[in-house]
Amino acid sequence: MSAGTEDVVGRRGGGDGDVVIAASGLRVGYRKLREKVELVVLEDIDLEIRRGEFIAIVGPSGCGKTTFINVVAGLVEPWAGTMEIDGRPVDGPGPDRAMVFQDYALMPWRTVEANVAFGLEFQRNGPPAAEAKQRVDRYIEMVGLKGFEASFPHELSGGMKQRVGIARALVCEPEILLADEPFGAVDAMTREGMQAELERIIATTGQTVVMITHSIDEAITLADRIVVISHRPGRIREVLDVDIERPRADQDVKADPEYVRLREHIWGMLKAEAFGASDLQEVEA
Amino acid sequence: MTAPVDSPVKTVEKRPSSPERAFSYGPMAYLRRYGAVGLVAVNLTVFFILWELFANAEIVNPLFLPAPSAMFAEMFQELGPEGLLRVNIPISARTFAVGMGAAALIGIPVGLLMGASKVVDSLISPYVWAMASLPRVALMPLLILILGFTQTARLTLVFLSAVFPIVINCMAGVKTVDTSLVRAGQVFGANKAQLYRRVIFPFTLPFIIAGLQQGMTRGLVGLVIAEIFGGNNGLGYLTKRAAETFNSPLLYAVLLILVIFSLSFVQIIKWIEIKVAPWRSYGR
Numbered sequence: 001m002s003a004g005t006e007d008v009v010g011r012r013g014g015g016d017g018d019v020v021i022a023a024s025g026l027r028v029g030y031r032k033l034r035e036k037v038e039l040v041v042l043e044d045i046d047l048e049i050r051r052g053e054f055i056a057i058v059g060p061s062g063c064g065k066t067t068f069i070n071v072v073a074g075l076v077e078p079w080a081g082t083m084e085i086d087g088r089p090v091d092g093p094g095p096d097r098a099m100v101f102q103d104y105a106l107m108p109w110r111t112v113e114a115n116v117a118f119g120l121e122f123q124r125n126g127p128p129a130a131e132a133k134q135r136v137d138r139y140i141e142m143v144g145l146k147g148f149e150a151s152f153p154h155e156l157s158g159g160m161k162q163r164v165g166i167a168r169a170l171v172c173e174p175e176i177l178l179a180d181e182p183f184g185a186v187d188a189m190t191r192e193g194m195q196a197e198l199e200r201i202i203a204t205t206g207q208t209v210v211m212i213t214h215s216i217d218e219a220i221t222l223a224d225r226i227v228v229i230s231h232r233p234g235r236i237r238e239v240l241d242v243d244i245e246r247p248r249a250d251q252d253v254k255a256d257p258e259y260v261r262l263r264e265h266i267w268g269m270l271k272a273e274a275f276g277a278s279d280l281q282e283v284e285a
Numbered sequence: 286m287t288a289p290v291d292s293p294v295k296t297v298e299k300r301p302s303s304p305e306r307a308f309s310y311g312p313m314a315y316l317r318r319y320g321a322v323g324l325v326a327v328n329l330t331v332f333f334i335l336w337e338l339f340a341n342a343e344i345v346n347p348l349f350l351p352a353p354s355a356m357f358a359e360m361f362q363e364l365g366p367e368g369l370l371r372v373n374i375p376i377s378a379r380t381f382a383v384g385m386g387a388a389a390l391i392g393i394p395v396g397l398l399m400g401a402s403k404v405v406d407s408l409i410s411p412y413v414w415a416m417a418s419l420p421r422v423a424l425m426p427l428l429i430l431i432l433g434f435t436q437t438a439r440l441t442l443v444f445l446s447a448v449f450p451i452v453i454n455c456m457a458g459v460k461t462v463d464t465s466l467v468r469a470g471q472v473f474g475a476n477k478a479q480l481y482r483r484v485i486f487p488f489t490l491p492f493i494i495a496g497l498q499q500g501m502t503r504g505l506v507g508l509v510i511a512e513i514f515g516g517n518n519g520l521g522y523l524t525k526r527a528a529e530t531f532n533s534p535l536l537y538a539v540l541l542i543l544v545i546f547s548l549s550f551v552q553i554i555k556w557i558e559i560k561v562a563p564w565r566s567y568g569r
Contacts, residue, residue, distance in 0.1 A: 073472050093472050105469035108564040109487045121483065122474035154564050172473070 017051030025081030043233035056223035064234030098169035159190035196249035359534035384443025392451030400459025439511035446507030447500035458492025
């Protein structure tokens, strides 16, 4: 909040900005009332995320990825440890963070324009109406939905819906963009296009991004660092730097030897985790 | 983005009317596209001509099936000054309107509250479900016992018939609210009141409308039953009286009017739904 973001693009990939998100000794769980059991979902999470970094979190289903992002968003309180943003403990959601959802979570009764404006409606110190409208228009154009302002979500394809979701998050001009498997529900072709789009947009807006993904390719394509989480209780297995030149999404990055190496390395780690984790899927709900 | 901005952001919620959308809903859409009014007119004319021919052949006792010409003649006469329909239609309309109005006024907030609060729900849901499963017309003798053969008794039955479908639909609406929409509201900083106003209530709107539609259908049943058993006026009473005096053209005329009433309600509700919840025409 205090530091400017104008030179963030230059830092991208280097990740030498100051720390924005700091999790230390984080322990998060859920109580299941019916079965009177406690489930520890995340354990011993220590992670520092620097300003302007693009972080991808990968891990098997049920490893607590969504829980982690919920803690950053301020929707879930940790049982132990701290989650700090800009040096202050997270206390509920705030305008410095916005989220993109896997299932889009668009209001079906609102037009594209009104859905994007939703991001600004609850901000206490939000922009005045005229400026808000301008900002809404600007981000609708940025995600390539100019001309669809008056359309309803049910009139749009999955990819277009997620563009609305991205615009709604960006319109808040948050410091931190959280993305919970943002392209998990769109088809493979659209997915690659959307990845390129997101990389391009983030390069201009300069947010710190924390993205959950199931796709190793997506993580390598987009992230500066990849956090691999093991399955329950979720612990950080490894944090990997992705040292590949940008832009990556629309180039033939998959042939890059570093890409191939990372891919095999992460896949090797996840393979063991992936099997036998399916019964834990409920935990993430 | 370069266009001058002269309207506040609030106006973005207004929906531009698009011809596509207006045509995209319900069986009426089909008709409208193919020259609705004309088709209906032709259809009904043929129907009444066939009925007239059939009735005039007197294959069926005219007491059971009067000719439509006789029915319409009776209808127009009784719609005239001092006519039975002229007198009784407003009486039934008033009973129905007051009973339905009260049912909506009480049923909607109670239903929403039951959906939103576990405490309220567990307190009153046993009674709501008990009353909802009871055929409400069975209450008419009790209402007559308490309130006599009064209009109050009749509109109470309309109220009781209509209120439970409304309550249950509103409750279901709040309970089935899409949790990811709520999560989105929370992430973007909506407080509890804002969540209800901007996320949960709009989500519930189609359920409220469905409840009103069911309530109206049930309320109409309640109205007719109440007037048949507990009244000395109203359309329900008129059916009984017409039958007792072997005036089958009048009986048929009343039934036709009830059909017209009922269909109008359904159409009005559908129209409201298209207006306030256009996304419902998709995927449900």
